[in-house]
Amino acid sequence: MSKSDRQDGPSRRQFLALGGAASGLAAMGLSAGWAENRPSVDAATVAGSEHETDVLVIGGGMAGLFAAVKAHDAGARVLLVSKGRLGASGQTPFAKGFFAYDAARESLSIDDFVARVSRSALGTNNESYTRQLAEHSLDRARELKAWGFFDQVLANRPFLKPITARDIPLMERVMITHLIKQEGRIAGAAGFRLDSAETVLFRARAVVLCTGAGGFKPNGFPVCDLTHDGSIMAYRIGAKITGKEWNDGHFTRADNPAACFDNWGDMFERIPGTTGIEVHHDLGVESNYVAYETGNPLPGGPPGSVGGRKTSGGPVTPQEFQRRAGGPGGPGEGGPGSGSRRDGPPPPPDDGRKPAGGAPDFAMNASQMGGASAGMSIHKSEGLVPMDARCNSTIPGLLAAGDALGSHMAGGIYTQIGSSLAGSAVQGAIAGEEAAGYAARSEQARITPARRDGILAEILAPLKREAGYGPAWVTQTLQGVMIPNFVLYIKKESLMRAALAYVEELRDHHAPMLRAADMHELRLAFETRNMILSAEMKLRASLKRTESRCSHYRTDHPETDDANWRAWINILQGADGQMVLEKQPFGSWPDQS
Amino acid sequence: MTIKSIHGCIGCGECVQSCPCDVIRLDPSSGKAVIAYPEDCQICHLCRLYCPVDAIEMSPEKTLPVITPWG
Ligand SMILES: Cc1cc2nc3c(=O)[nH]c(=O)nc-3n(C[C@H](O)[C@H](O)[C@H](O)COP(=O)(O)OP(=O)(O)OC[C@H]3O[C@@H](n4cnc5c(N)ncnc54)[C@H](O)[C@@H]3O)c2cc1C
Numbered sequence: 051m052s053k054s055d056r057q058d059g060p061s062r063r064q065f066l067a068l069g070g071a072a073s074g075l076a077a078m079g080l081s082a083g084w085a086e087n088r089p090s091v092d093a094a095t096v097a098g099s100e101h102e103t104d105v106l107v108i109g110g111g112m113a114g115l116f117a118a119v120k121a122h123d124a125g126a127r128v129l130l131v132s133k134g135r136l137g138a139s140g141q142t143p144f145a146k147g148f149f150a151y152d153a154a155r156e157s158l159s160i161d162d163f164v165a166r167v168s169r170s171a172l173g174t175n176n177e178s179y180t181r182q183l184a185e186h187s188l189d190r191a192r193e194l195k196a197w198g199f200f201d202q203v204l205a206n207r208p209f210l211k212p213i214t215a216r217d218i219p220l221m222e223r224v225m226i227t228h229l230i231k232q233e234g235r236i237a238g239a240a241g242f243r244l245d246s247a248e249t250v251l252f253r254a255r256a257v258v259l260c261t262g263a264g265g266f267k268p269n270g271f272p273v274c275d276l277t278h279d280g281s282i283m284a285y286r287i288g289a290k291i292t293g294k295e296w297n298d299g300h301f302t303r304a305d306n307p308a309a310c311f312d313n314w315g316d317m318f319e320r321i322p323g324t325t326g327i328e329v330h331h332d333l334g335v336e337s338n339y340v341a342y343e344t345g346n347p348l349p350g351g352p353p354g355s356v357g358g359r360k361t362s363g364g365p366v367t368p369q370e371f372q373r374r375a376g377g378p379g380g381p382g383e384g385g386p387g388s389g390s391r392r393d394g395p396p397p398p399p400d401d402g403r404k405p406a407g408g409a410p411d412f413a414m415n416a417s418q419m420g421g422a423s424a425g426m427s428i429h430k431s432e433g434l435v436p437m438d439a440r441c442n443s444t445i446p447g448l449l450a451a452g453d454a455l456g457s458h459m460a461g462g463i464y465t466q467i468g469s470s471l472a473g474s475a476v477q478g479a480i481a482g483e484e485a486a487g488y489a490a491r492s493e494q495a496r497i498t499p500a501r502r503d504g505i506l507a508e509i510l511a512p513l514k515r516e517a518g519y520g521p522a523w524v525t526q527t528l529q530g531v532m533i534p535n536f537v538l539y540i541k542k543e544s545l546m547r548a549a550l551a552y553v554e555e556l557r558d559h560h561a562p563m564l565r566a567a568d569m570h571e572l573r574l575a576f577e578t579r580n581m582i583l584s585a586e587m588k589l590r591a592s593l594k595r596t597e598s599r600c601s602h603y604r605t606d607h608p609e610t611d612d613a614n615w616r617a618w619i620n621i622l623q624g625a626d627g628q629m630v631l632e633k634q635p636f637g638s639w640p641d642q643s
Numbered sequence: 644m645t646i647k648s649i650h651g652c653i654g655c656g657e658c659v660q661s662c663p664c665d666v667i668r669l670d671p672s673s674g675k676a677v678i679a680y681p682e683d684c685q686i687c688h689l690c691r692l693y694c695p696v697d698a699i700e701m702s703p704e705k706t707l708p709v710i711t712p713w714g
Pocket residue numbers: 108109110111112113114131132133134135136137139140141142143144145146147148149224225226227260261262263271272273275276277279280314393394395429451452453454467468469470471472474
């Protein structure tokens with residue numbers, strides 16, 4: 051035996067035997083996979099606190115702000131809790147264009163606006179939520195204006211204004227890991243603090259999830275703090291989840307792809323403004339398809355080096371919404387160049403409105419393609435299934451708003467510029483009011499001591515493990531499986547089945563053995579677990595939808611199939627713990643049974 | 644390097660609060676901001692924008708190899 055074969059670490063032969071994406075990453079020596087846990091926090095001495103309120107709002111973005119304010123104004127005692135800072139976490143800090151439908155200025159009626167969105171979305175939008183957006187957006191914009199939102203670059207201070215004026219208790223840097231259901235309805239939530247060794251338990255009559263969307267901690271889009279926590283927690287207590295097959299196609303550059311700030315030009319430093327009607331059909335997977343067929347972007351390559359190429363086939367844009375090549379946001383251009391304008395700041399005003407930045411110019415300086423936000427759907431198309439147009443989920447007392455609600459407000463593709471931010475405001479306000487009403491007529495469901503102790507033990511388990519998988523390594527493994535262009539962007543059955551086998555392995559043999567040495571790593575452990583389940587949902591929903599439509603494209607089913615697929619896909623946990631998938635026809639509400 | 648270095652910190656804690664990814668912490672002994680978990684930085688610059696004395700320097704490069712859909 052040679053000397054090197056006897057070393058402690060894995061031998062070269064063992065490395066070669068491992069195979070797959072995971073070992074490739076491990077061989078690069080990124081972060082420890084399985085290792086001894088050396089906690090700096092003693093799980094045995096972790097403190098615990100308990101809090102009680104009528105309405106618990108989880109999430110400190112645009113939706114959470116309005117949910118808290120409106121629940122308070124409707125007479126409820128409210129507590130606002132967030133993993134990050136109010137207005138400085140989730141996606142809200144980066145959005146600068148706010149859609150406000152102003153009947154005095156628009157030539158389109160609300161009916162015409164809804165009809166146009168529905169044509170672009172190929173039926174995938176929920177018209178009740180599209181209409182509601184238009185009806186309420188101007189009122190929300192006016193409130194934001196009064197709080198100073200349109201006068202600043204950083205949202206924290208304007209967001210604090212209405213919260214402090216109402217004395218609404220605010221707990222920041224608290225990661226919620228569990229929703230609690232008792233007696234068939236919501237009873238509260240639990241999690242832990244990032245800044246001290248403390249678990250936190252909330253008893254509440256109603257809970258509004260404003261936890262945003264999520265991704266696989268992707269490179270190039272600032273959503274690495276979001277891992278679909280709300281959807282996954284809700285799924286685990288029986289809620290239905292929808293929209294997992296859609297793809298957000300935001301771009302990043304081939305040069306320093308992870309540099310979100312640099313890629314968006316100076317947009318993050320601009321003040322927000324309002325946008326008027328401008329309906330498109332873009333930021334799906336068009337550029338991913340071009341790259342798949344003709345090759346990928348090169349660092350330092352010419353502008354739009356992928357998007358500029360022509361291919362036949364691929365995702366279909368309805369005729370009415372096709373744009374002239376070279377025109378603004380033309381096919382394949384999209385993304386944080388002109389493409390970000392779908393969802394980015396408005397173009398320079400030509401109607402006398404307040405200027406708000408204008409489109410970022412980073413498309414101009416390097417080659418790019420979609421895939422910056424891997425693991426995320428179109429805003430508002432992915433999340434809890436609404437039971438009605440008032441943001442109620444299928445669990446009594448549990449509501450969701452904004453990116454956490456699968457309202458399908460815009461549909462399975464980006465349609466109206468600036469509607470994502472406005473939609474979170476509009477839905478947050480409705481959910482807050484609705485939650486206050488529910489809380490006023492409901493008793494607090496009792497959380498049994500056994501349930502509480504079980505949940506707290508689950509929260510602390512990764513800190514207590516003597517050895518385990520590092521969350522960073524499991525996340526990297528998941529990224530290696532899920533992010534490549536040929537898995538979730540340009541889909542086909544064989545590859546999705548292969549990826550699903552990996553993900554099931556991570557779910558069954560890695561998620562239960564994650565370790566954490568401190569509160570930061572404890573957060574990563576729960577985020578990793580949530581990403582794994584979200585990956586499974588995305589693969590299963592994508593396998594089930596045997597057609598192509600909007601931002602969901604399959605090479606083995608390239609056509610749109612209206613006969614079978616004018617339906618959304620909902621996912622729920624079956625009696626045996628496995629995922630169950632069901633169809634809900636477009637334009638209908640879920641079965642109450 | 645992502646978030647690269649902090650010079651001239653006055654220990655106000657704004658960056659710690661404003662980092663969505665919990666990358667920065669205040670050092671208990673010095674009371675100054677330290678880059679505690681650089682590998683989790685998403686290069687969003689919120690810390691830099693919230694810092695009242697412009698103490699934070701950024702770089703566009705990640706500390707970890709970057710996985711994108713194309714490589
Ligand atoms: C770069 C960029 C540019 C954009 N530009 C625009 C634009 O110009 N116009 C537009 O309309 N839209 C835009 N969007 C989209 C828009 O930002 C979002 O749709 C919107 O802000 C979502 O708001 P939200 O309140 O629903 O969720 P978020 O703002 O994502 O907030 C989620 C909140 O939940 C908290 N949270 C998450 N998980 C937990 C947990 N487990 N426990 C406790 N708290 C938790 C987070 O800390 C955060 O506070 C952009 C997005 C990005 C990333």
